[in-house]
Amino acid sequence: MGAGYTAIGEGVASGTAAGGRTVLQLTNPASNPAPLRGYLYGYRFSAKGIVSNAEPPRWLICRQTDAGAGGVALAAGFGPTRLDPLLPASTVTCLKGPFGTEPTRGDVVFAQEIHPQSGWGEYIPLGDEIPFDPGSRLAVVVVAAATVLVTAQLYWRGA
16 A cells, blocks of 8 residues: 555644544545545644643544534645645545534544643554544544644545
């Protein structure tokens, strides 16, 4: 498998909602044929604007069962972006926060607290990627004790 696609939700205010705030949402359109699954294979997160001894933000990658209301289009060039320019355009749609009404959280497939003045990046081993079928959503949600500016980047293959 070759390179895929990426999207970046940059400069999103986390807020302090108990359930967290959606930073970046990927939607595989329901109109895609059944075999056109997306496979999440990498992510990067970072936060800024808080002191080094503050409670660390908790980052989640989760499925969402609805789209919520609102969301903001990504800045030009921030996704969905082809990592290989010879790939066809991705059919996945991407939004970043804030959402007027948060999407409903489904299964959490990743959770990690990350130091408030650092970041985290990881590639998922081939064969262990997180699939998302047509009509489904994957999202990065951050839960923070204080409002911080956050950035999330996701990498996927397929859809």
